[in-house]
Amino acid sequence: MMNVINAAGREIPGYIEGYGPVKPFGGARVGTKEALRSEVKVKINQGRSKLLPSLAEAFEQCGLQDGMTISFHHHLRNGDQVMNMVLDEAARYGLKNLKIAASAVFPVHAPLVRHMEQGVVTGLVTSYISGPVGEAVSRGILERPAVMQTHGGRARSIEAGELKIDVAFIAAPACDPCGNMNGLEGPNAFGVMAYPVADAMYASRVVAITDNLVPYPACPVEISQEYVDYIVQVPSIGDAGGIVSGTTRITNNPVGLKIARLAAGVIQASGLLTDGFSFQTGAGGTSLAVASFIRDYMKRHNIKGSFAMGGITGQLVDMLEEGLFRCLFDAQCFDLRAIESLRKNKSHLPISTSMYANPHNKGAVVNMLDVMVLGATEVDTDFNVNVTTDSNGILMGGSGGHSDTAAGAKVAIVVTELVKRRFPVVVDGVTAVTTPGETIDVVVTERGIAVNPRRADLLSKLKDAGLPVVSIFELKEMAEEMTGVPDKVCFGDKIVAVLEYRDGTVIDVVRVLS
């Protein structure tokens, strides 16, 4: 089948072996009017015990077979042990050719490489991948390409039945004998249970895995018993210390602070920072510094915001408690303060990933965002952003909520140093398109701010505020003046990852490193 050029300007095959026919990305805001939700065949249980003595027994009861798709969530992030223990057991059980639908893969999941080598796992669908698994996939360990989705895209594809999950294994910090779960109690409390909601609702079988079996009923209930088939108690689901995402301290790096100050200036100049303001920013020192500048501004000007969303950190909890926001929407807790707040504060609201970002439901919260502050590994002169590969073409990230929030927010701001590890960040063409340039409004670097030409309204506001506005081409030249123009990465023909936009169209592919 012929190659096609999609709306992000990327040349992609019309058909990809091991993936199937390609629906090319047609633009960020081209939406369908109706979407179907998948049917689920439910195994009725009106009284039988759900408690099983072992994972092997759960495999048996679920009818887990070669070639099936099993899912995991990543609320324990780099402290998760559930995926590893299930796959180790699957290997012992003699299973082959499994497809993993994991909301994210971290360095702690390094044993997955061995399972890929041995054919236990041959397929991977995820929204974020870092560490040894990303490197192995980049080198072509899998026969069929990995599929990289957005957080909202994952929920959408599960609900639509495109990503059919045979068995969902859900790590539960607290679970009662009927399968009511929450992430708030127990030695490995990780907070909100957002990612596994779609898995629980649409998987053929659902297995809760817990190290904290509590008396009925678990309270509160985040995922309810109506969706859960079996429960396996294990000594430990991991280490909740691993949930801490990146740094949780405001940067003291002067370059990061300069970028943050400029980004805060952009937000002020946008005119959106008034009563009812809503925003989201990731963890990481620079993002936290942006939030800190915004916090000071809101206090000084007595601004009462509407909501902040995330990736919730202690800093956002402080802002909630100071009355700067009416509520927090929490799709993931990034530190222990966030978990504590979720337990106690009724204005700290847990949301599912579908409610957060699914483009094909009846309304996602990302669409209500005024401002989103995002990171980037590379940005090109069309404002396309890569957060999926590093500059050497190795998979080391993924959209997560990047594309979802960029599409939804009124102003999507990328904050980045202009040069990272001697590589220019602003380039002619990104190594891989994660988020299309049409959804990125502003790129803030320490050496200047570039505004997407689509946003002439913002451009004039930023100039009026005296912010150092330059063109994206000037940023590229400044970067190259320092680094030179790096050699292009050499890729082979084999496609190792298909990057799906939030609507399931293909925005780019990543090929094997040669």
Add this chain to the structure above:
Amino acid sequence: MDRSTTTLLFIPGNSPGMLKNAPVFGADCLILDLEDSVTPAEKDAARILVRHALPWLKTQGTEVAVRINPFSEAFLGYEDMEEIALSPPDVIMLPKATKEEVQILSGLLDEIEKKKGLAETGIKIIPLVETAAAVVNMREIAGSSGRVAGLLLGAEDLTADLGVKRTRRGLEILYARSKMAMVCKAAGIAAIDTPFADIRDEAGLHYDAHTARALGMTGKAAIHPGQINVIRKAFTPDEEEIAYAARIISAMEEAEKESRGVLALDGRMLDAPAVAWAKQTLEKAKRATTW
């Protein structure tokens, strides 16, 4: 380099990453340091690195100075000059300067400018006043060469020389600051205040910078990029001053329109110095960058 230069940022000459980022913090002048922030073992590498960084840094829209090592310490200062001569900065800062050493440096710069075909006396000198003797001889040092564009007070060395404690309140350097403000004003050159050493103490820096400005210093050196904004604010007219200056200027323009010789505002007579202050204030405010 003149009396409008308010923020000067020291950058260790042996740090490629800091040299690369130095222009982004909005300092009026970057001081690439070969002296205190570079260990003896790193001196050679630093001066070569600085020499190579200079051509690019000079295109980045800020003035660039190099603080060489003192001429009094072995041959370090001379070795620095040999290397820097290959790619001269806008300004040389000379530590523990005496009148005679400034004149030697000026002679070296004459040769460099001749050899490179540069404008005569284009490269300026900032002597560092860091000893009691230098405080006493400040006027002679300032007048020792036409290249001297300002003096920089080095309070740490000065208080060590005096044998007194360096304090947050800064009474121990009150005389040196006051004298420097007067000498520099009389000579029409910049009076640059000593850096504030505690980079975590923003309130202390705020007090220190405001004190320096109140005494008549024209700018202040920083040892961390995070100090730049505090210093700039201290040396920039505040909103009240700007508003008052603007009212003086519009009163003056009105008086000129009506051919009135006498200028008054809010019932007070305004003289020529008040108008000069107003113009200077508005000019400073215009130059100050917000971001």
